[in-house]
Amino acid sequence: MIFDGHSDLLYDVTRRRLAGETHVLERRHLARLRRGGIEGLVLALWYGRGQGQTFWESVPGSKSASHRLEVMLACAQAEFAECPWLAVVRTAEEASAARAKGKIYAFLSIEGMEGLETPEELDRLFSLGIRMGMLTWNEQNRFAAGAAQDPALGLTDLGRRALRRMESLGMLIDVSHLNDGGLQEVLKTAHGPVIASHSNCRALCSVPRNLTDEQLRAIRDSGGVVGVNAYSSFIHQDPEQQTVETLALHAVHMAEVMGVEHVACGFDFCEFMGSPGNEAARGLEDCGHAAAFLDCLARLGMTQAEQAMIAHGNFLRIFGEDTKI
Numbered sequence: 001m002i003f004d005g006h007s008d009l010l011y012d013v014t015r016r017r018l019a020g021e022t023h024v025l026e027r028r029h030l031a032r033l034r035r036g037g038i039e040g041l042v043l044a045l046w047y048g049r050g051q052g053q054t055f056w057e058s059v060p061g062s063k064s065a066s067h068r069l070e071v072m073l074a075c076a077q078a079e080f081a082e083c084p085w086l087a088v089v090r091t092a093e094e095a096s097a098a099r100a101k102g103k104i105y106a107f108l109s110i111e112g113m114e115g116l117e118t119p120e121e122l123d124r125l126f127s128l129g130i131r132m133g134m135l136t137w138n139e140q141n142r143f144a145a146g147a148a149q150d151p152a153l154g155l156t157d158l159g160r161r162a163l164r165r166m167e168s169l170g171m172l173i174d175v176s177h178l179n180d181g182g183l184q185e186v187l188k189t190a191h192g193p194v195i196a197s198h199s200n201c202r203a204l205c206s207v208p209r210n211l212t213d214e215q216l217r218a219i220r221d222s223g224g225v226v227g228v229n230a231y232s233s234f235i236h237q238d239p240e241q242q243t244v245e246t247l248a249l250h251a252v253h254m255a256e257v258m259g260v261e262h263v264a265c266g267f268d269f270c271e272f273m274g275s276p277g278n279e280a281a282r283g284l285e286d287c288g289h290a291a292a293f294l295d296c297l298a299r300l301g302m303t304q305a306e307q308a309m310i311a312h313g314n315f316l317r318i319f320g321e322d323t324k325i
Contacts, residue, residue, distance in 0.1 A: 001039035002290050003312035005227035005266035006109075006176070006198035010043050012272045014075040015055040023082050028272070030085065032288035033104060039312065040095060040104060042197065042266075043088075045130070046111040047072045048137045069115035073128065076108075090129050092320040107319065109174065109197070112137030112146070119162040122169060131319070132172040132197070135159050135182065144182040147208040151180040160189070167191055172318065175219075176229075176266070179208070183215060193224040193318050198266035200234045200250045201257075209234055213257050220258035225314045227266020228254070230280040230293075244283035248296035251310060260306045264315040265293070 009029055016024045033041075047068040049056050056062040059071065080088055087098035087105045098105035109132035110125060122133070135155070138146035143159035155163065163186060166173055175183045176196045187194055196219060202210040211219070211226065219226055228251050229235075232242035235250065254263045270278035271286050279285075283292050297307050 001037050001312055002265055002294070003315050004038055004041040004287065004290070005195075005225075005264050005315045006229075006268050007041045007043055007287075008046050008111075008268065008270055009041075009272075010072060010076050010079075011046055013079045014047075014072045017075040017078065018055065018059060018071070022079075024079060025083055025086065029287075032286055035288040036286075036290035038104065038287050038290060039099060040316075041106055042109050042132060043076070043106045044109045044111040045069065045072050045076070046137065047115060048112055048139070065115035066117075067115075069110075088129055090131060092316060095316065095319065107131050109133060109172075112139070112141070112177065113143050113162065114139060114141045116162075117142070119158065119165040122162065122165050122171065126169045126171055130171065132174050132195070133166055134174045134177050135162060137177050145179045146177050147179050149179050151208065153179060154181045154185045160185075163189065176227075177209070180215075187215070187218040187222060190222060192222070194219055194222040195224045195315075195318060196226045196266075198227050198229040198231075198268040200229050200247070201253045204246075204250055204253055205234055205236050207234055207237075216254060216257045216262075220262045223318075225262050225264040225318055226254055226258070227264040227315065228293075230267040230269060230284045232279045232281055235281055242279075242281055244281045244289075244292050245296050247281050247284065248293060248300055251293075251297060252300055252302075255302075255306075255310075260302075260309055261314055261317075263310045265290075265311060266315075267293075 013024045061067040087103045089095045089105045095105045108129045110130050111134050113135055135144040136146040138148040140149045143162050144155050145153040173194050174197045175186055176199045200210045202212045235242045236246050251263050269286050294307050
């Protein structure tokens with residue numbers, strides 16, 4: 001069974017609910033989740049508009065990031081009310097209870113804080129169940145700069161305050177979309193585990209969204225984990241090598257650099273976004289093929305215990321679960 005540390009399914013939920021659909025997760029995604037052995041996942045609130053045209057262009061008031069966030073929150077809550085098979089959880093104990101009942105369980109995260117003005121607004125999000133957060137997506141906002149921005153930029157004063165607020169609340173710090181300068185500052189100042197929910201190795205694919213070996217070791221030293229990302233452009237710069245087999249090599253490299261207990265899954269499937277450029281690895285096109293990744297790990301010599309650590313144990317440990325592998 002697999003715990004996927006980063007999923008953008010709430011993006012699909014929002015756009016389809018705004019178009020009049022209901023039961024989006026059940027009708028369009030549940031069968032693939034079951035087929036791929038996804039026992040749990042992190043559902044991200046990604047309310048950015050991206051680099052191209054998205055459904056937000058036709059939503060009144062969507063120029064405001066705070067409005068987009070509220071719309072997505074409302075759509076997510078309405079969707080969850082229609083999903084008796086899904087448990088939205090806040091603690092490791094709740095995740096264990098949901099799994100025992102045969103339910104898929106989901107933690108919630110916020111992917112970028114463009115819609116916030118002050119760190120204190122995180123209190124409300126935490127009360128709504130958000131247990132993981134990124135200061136930024138790829139953009140530069142009032143807190144930090146994303147991976148698409150100047151790598152030398154660090155956190156702003158508001159960003160440092162937000163970091164302290166997250167730690168005081170018990171919200172996990174996710175650095176996957178931070179630029180190098182911001183990531184370095186977080187790793188130097190954080191007091192607990194830092195995670196990169198969906199990033200690969202820069203040593204194998206040199207793009208800003210991937211992590212250097214030095215960054216991997218710093219995340220290890222914080223007690224955190226890194227979730228491998230199935231997005232094709234982060235796997236290899238040669239399109240012919242953008243395969244599930246190559247992604248497994250990223251996991252192996254992480255294990256060699258950090259130790260296998262710091263490697264996880266954060267697949268970031270985006271095939272449902274319906275536009276070119278969102279393709280995942282060949283052989284790992286969507287969550288229904290997730291088991292193929294574990295098959296590759298086995299062929300590379302990883303034991304069943306090591307596969308289980310990567311598949312679910314390591315990420316769940318970060319949420320506080322005493323996982324028995």
